[in-house]
Amino acid sequence: xxxxxxxxVEKKWKKTWEKTGIYKTKEESGKPKYYVLxxxxxxxxxxxxxxxxxxxxxxxxVGRMKMMQGYNVLHPMGWDAFGLPAxxxxxxxxxxxxxxxxxxxxxxxxxxxxxxxxYDWDREVNTTDPKYYKWTQWIFLQLFxxxxxxxxxxxxxxxxxxxxxxxxxxxxxxxxxRCGSEIERKPMRQWVLKITDYAExxxxxxxxxxxxPEHIKKMQSDWIGRSEGALVDFKIKDSEEIxxxxxxxxxxxxxxxxxxxxxEHPLVAQNLEKISNQKEVQDYLDQxxxxxxxxxxxLQKEKNGVELKSVKAINPLNGSELPVFVADYVxxxxxxxxxxxVPGHDERDWEFAKKYNLPILAVVSCDNxxxxxxxxxxxxxxxSDFLNNLPTKEAKIKMIEYLExxxxxxxxxxxxxxxxxxxxxxxxxxxxxxxHCEKDGWVAVPEDQLPLELPKxxxxxxxxxxxxxxxxxxxxxNTACPQxxxxxxxxxxxxxxxxxxxxxxLAYTMPKDAEGNYDWDKNKINYWxxxxxxxxxxxxxxxxxxxxxxxxxxxxxxxxxxxxxPFTRLQNVGLILAEDGRKMSKRxxxxxxxxxxxxxxGADAMRLYEMFMGPFDQPCAWSTKxxxxxxxFLERVWALNEKISETAAMDKKLTAQLHQTxxxxxxxxxxxxxxxxxSSMMQLSNEMGKVEAISKxxxxxxxxxxxxxxxxxxxxxxxxxxxxESIFESAWPKYDAELAKDEEITLAVQxxxxxxxxxxxxxxxxxxxxxxxxxxxEKIQKWLEGAQPKKVIYVKGKLxxxxx
RNA sequence: GCUCGGGUGGUGUAAUGGUAGCCACAAGGGACUUAAAAUCCCUCGCCGAAAGGCAUGCGGGUUCGAGUCCCGCCCCGAGCACCA
Numbered sequence: 001x002x003x004x005x006x007x008x009v010e011k012k013w014k015k016t017w018e019k020t021g022i023y024k025t026k027e028e029s030g031k032p033k034y035y036v037l038x039x040x041x042x043x044x045x046x047x048x049x050x051x052x053x054x055x056x057x058x059x060x061x062v063g064r065m066k067m068m069q070g071y072n073v074l075h076p077m078g079w080d081a082f083g084l085p086a087x088x089x090x091x092x093x094x095x096x097x098x099x100x101x102x103x104x105x106x107x108x109x110x111x112x113x114x115x116x117x118x119y120d121w122d123r124e125v126n127t128t129d130p131k132y133y134k135w136t137q138w139i140f141l142q143l144f145x146x147x148x149x150x151x152x153x154x155x156x157x158x159x160x161x162x163x164x165x166x167x168x169x170x171x172x173x174x175x176x177x178r179c180g181s182e183i184e185r186k187p188m189r190q191w192v193l194k195i196t197d198y199a200e201x202x203x204x205x206x207x208x209x210x211x212x213p214e215h216i217k218k219m220q221s222d223w224i225g226r227s228e229g230a231l232v233d234f235k236i237k238d239s240e241e242i243x244x245x246x247x248x249x250x251x252x253x254x255x256x257x258x259x260x261x262x263x264e265h266p267l268v269a270q271n272l273e274k275i276s277n278q279k280e281v282q283d284y285l286d287q288x289x290x291x292x293x294x295x296x297x298x299l300q301k302e303k304n305g306v307e308l309k310s311v312k313a314i315n316p317l318n319g320s321e322l323p324v325f326v327a328d329y330v331x332x333x334x335x336x337x338x339x340x341x342v343p344g345h346d347e348r349d350w351e352f353a354k355k356y357n358l359p360i361l362a363v364v365s366c367d368n369x370x371x372x373x374x375x376x377x378x379x380x381x382x383x384s385d386f387l388n389n390l391p392t393k394e395a396k397i398k399m400i401e402y403l404e405x406x407x408x409x410x411x412x413x414x415x416x417x418x419x420x421x422x423x424x425x426x427x428x429x430x431x432x433x434x435x436h437c438e439k440d441g442w443v444a445v446p447e448d449q450l451p452l453e454l455p456k457x458x459x460x461x462x463x464x465x466x467x468x469x470x471x472x473x474x475x476x477x478n479t480a481c482p483q484x485x486x487x488x489x490x491x492x493x494x495x496x497x498x499x500x501x502x503x504x505x506l507a508y509t510m511p512k513d514a515e516g517n518y519d520w521d522k523n524k525i526n527y528w529x530x531x532x533x534x535x536x537x538x539x540x541x542x543x544x545x546x547x548x549x550x551x552x553x554x555x556x557x558x559x560x561x562x563x564x565x566p567f568t569r570l571q572n573v574g575l576i577l578a579e580d581g582r583k584m585s586k587r588x589x590x591x592x593x594x595x596x597x598x599x600x601x602g603a604d605a606m607r608l609y610e611m612f613m614g615p616f617d618q619p620c621a622w623s624t625k626x627x628x629x630x631x632x633f634l635e636r637v638w639a640l641n642e643k644i645s646e647t648a649a650m651d652k653k654l655t656a657q658l659h660q661t662x663x664x665x666x667x668x669x670x671x672x673x674x675x676x677x678x679s680s681m682m683q684l685s686n687e688m689g690k691v692e693a694i695s696k697x698x699x700x701x702x703x704x705x706x707x708x709x710x711x712x713x714x715x716x717x718x719x720x721x722x723x724x725e726s727i728f729e730s731a732w733p734k735y736d737a738e739l740a741k742d743e744e745i746t747l748a749v750q751x752x753x754x755x756x757x758x759x760x761x762x763x764x765x766x767x768x769x770x771x772x773x774x775x776x777x778e779k780i781q782k783w784l785e786g787a788q789p790k791k792v793i794y795v796k797g798k799l800x801x802x803x804x
Numbered sequence: 805g806c807u808c809g810g811g812u813g814g815u816g817u818a819a820u821g822g823u824a825g826c827c828a829c830a831a832g833g834g835a836c837u838u839a840a841a842a843u844c845c846c847u848c849g850c851c852g853a854a855a856g857g858c859a860u861g862c863g864g865g866u867u868c869g870a871g872u873c874c875c876g877c878c879c880c881g882a883g884c885a886c887c888a
Contacts, residue, residue: 173884173885215807215808215882218807218883219884222807222808222883222884223883225884227887229888248888260888328886329888330888331888333887335887335888338888342888347805347886348886348888349888414887416884538883542884612817612827612828613816613817614816614817615817618809618810619881619882620817623816623829625815625830626816626828626829629827633827635843675816675817675827676817676827678827678828679817679826679828680826681827682826682827686827746823747823748823749823750868750869753867754869755823790868792868793822793869795822795869798822798823799822799869801868803868803869
């Protein structure tokens with residue numbers, strides 16, 4: 001038989017598969033559907049490195065197995081091509097983003113093509129295609145019509161380098177997640193999506209996702225950050241003003257000894273005139289304003305603030321007068337931007353109280369002296385009048401009841417999640433389909449006029465003024481009001497990159513007409529959705545995955561989709577690091593290009609290697625030496641072809657191993673434990689290599705098990721066996737539990753917990769026989785030294801443990 | 805600081821509470837070869853001649869039996885970070 005030439009084999013089968021259209025997907029009623037999806041890439045100018053395809057290989061393997069198991073499999077691919085990276089690349093390389101994107105898409109597509117994926121390219125999507133973003137705009141309009149998109153002028157995160165506003169989710173430790181620049185707070189006109197309206201649903205939905213990794217659900221629920229507590233009204237002395245605070249510990253209200261408000265809190269400005277230490281406060285405000293968020297957090301160890309002298313808050317329970325401080329350790333963006341300070345039972349309040357010599361009261365029973373350190377756990381109430389002796393949980397409830405009855409406060413659920421800053425002051429994004437009319441205010445572009453196309457401009461660099469480059473195109477900006485026909489202006493901000501990725505998984509399942517126009521066909525969408533398996537990087541835990549769930553839940557609420565959660569099962573892919581253990585980057589000059597690996601070792605070897613490296617969800621360093629190992633494995637399988645004989649029959653032991661391997665590989669692929677699946681196939685092929693001859697049937701089983709991993713080579717060998725249909729049209733091997741049974745097993749014999757002997761025995765040995773054999777073993781006799789064992793434990797099929 | 809992960813040979817890793825190191829890589833030895841590559845065979849946690857002893861980050865505990873479970877530390881990685 002000829003040598004394994006991966007180039008020839010891979011070229012041949014790619015061509016054949018394309019010709020036969022084996023990967024074209026249709027909605028079929030006869031088979032169960034299986035929708036397996038990768039997080040689509042943004043096509044950067046650098047092309048693919050070997051890390052990109054890892055997840056795609058995994059979904060391809062699962063998809064191929066499901067196909068052979070009789071499922072109607074959808075496994076599509078597309079491009080997340082809007083957004084800052086594409087635009088920055090375009091600016092840097094002095095080409096129009098549309099052109100750069102088209103080129104990069106072509107490169108990515110060519111590179112992915114080398115790896116032999118089952119993509120149905122008829123379903124390819126591109127977020128920058130007007131036919132695609134027509135629907136991105138349509139969804140945005142539905143949000144707008146339901147009041148979930150609103151205009152805001154509040155200060156937002158501004159990246160001075162990217163020259164655009166950013167959402168909370170786009171920050172990394174006070175820096176721009178994209179470019180690392182320090183973020184400024186800048187008041188700006190923004191479109192904001194009311195994701196907070198969905199906080200409860202997004203949180204509750206997590207409980208209905210048993211097939212998501214726990215840590216991702218945890219990250220999302222931490223990001224949403226629900227806490228239960230109370231709003232409490234404090235009257236300001238000699239004034240009509242009310243200071244409203246939020247607390248999760250209403251049970252400690254008797255322990256409040258001072259109040260703190262954020263520098264931005266209106267109470268400060270309202271009282272600035274009348275306080276005695278006006279200059280001191282003004283200085284503090286100036287200083288707080290000049291500090292960036294980053295500096296604020298870096299300085300967090302030293303809490304400082306300044307008293308609003310002569311402003312006193314009244315504790316609504318006992319009328320005691322409390323001093324009011326301004327301090328930036330209280331955030332204006334959370335709760336009411338004001339707190340009651342209970343230094344006896346809160347770490348931060350305690351620190352602040354120590355520094356400014358404020359009284360510290362104990363209102364929860366504890367062993368330590370609260371003047372020495374705060375007691376922040378639960379206990380039972382003390383020094384708290386009607387709460388005394390109540391455990392914290394009950395005290396909270398009772399206090400809230402009391403406040404509500406007296407009209408002094410109410411129960412309140414608070415979230416850390418903020419509304420989603422949705423506008424970007426950049427060119428390369430979906431235009432927002434909104435028009436501002438002096439008479440009618442903001443008016444939606446009529447749906448029959450969608451898509452609102454991104455106008456072609458020469459100068460697409462950011463203006464730096466806080467306005468999108470679109471603002472300079474006056475004949476585009478100036479338009480007529482769709483309602484009254486009067487003069488009006490278009491919104492010039494664009495949508496963030498996340499917009500297009502919020503619903504792309506639906507687009508893959510929408511039918512297109514001859515021109516490529518999508519139809520929101522609910523039957524087809526509901527046939528495929530929800531996604532059965534979604535694979536991608538953990539970095540999307542609190543960004544894409546929260547945004548997409550938000551949009552999906554909204555679409556469900558307006559009846560556009562039929563299911564509440566878009567992704568039934570989520571699997572994280574672990575990063576592939578460079579050989580030096582660092583992240584692959586041009587900067588370190590350690591990027592491995594998949595094209596070269598495919599050229600030298602073949603796509604099948606590369607696919608196999610990436611799955612063999614280690615546990616799928618764990619990061620792992622690339623090793624070209626490791627590719628050699630799996631390549632040798634493929635060659636050994638190839639060589640087995642010479643041992644095929646019509647008359648061959650494997651012995652029972654090897655047959656048992658074959659069936660154990662069927663079970664192992666099937667279960668491992670399902671659970672995405674590809675490394676151990678490959679290991680067991682290697683063991684099987686090593687054993688097959690030792691026998692004289694193998695039957696066609698037994699070899700076919702190995703080929704089928706291996707086919708999802710190494711589709712080209714196995715298809716070739718399958719074809720050599722005389723099969724005319726594709727191996728992927730054949731049925732997945734069936735595991736036979738009877739045949740998988742071993743005839744002989746090895747029992748371990750332990751004396752006092754230490755291994756002293758092993759016995760090879762018949763698999764159906766009973767307990768008595770096994771114990772007898774163990775005790776009469778020569779080696780064991782030596783250890784017993786004639787003593788009577790105290791106890792003999794038998795673990796079926798595993799071991800005998802003798803205790804002296 | 806808080807919350808998750810993780811720590812096993814020279815390396816990547818494998819082990820429903822049941823023979824620790826499967827499968828590979830690297831290394832060493834051998835066969836084939838004029839030679840090399842490729843391929844095939846053997847060795848390969850540490851100490852020890854062997855018997856055996858010691859070994860899964862460290863220290864305790866539960867158990868006939870712990871890499872796995874419990875308690876307390878140390879180190880590495882990720883996420884969050886003054887959220888009241």
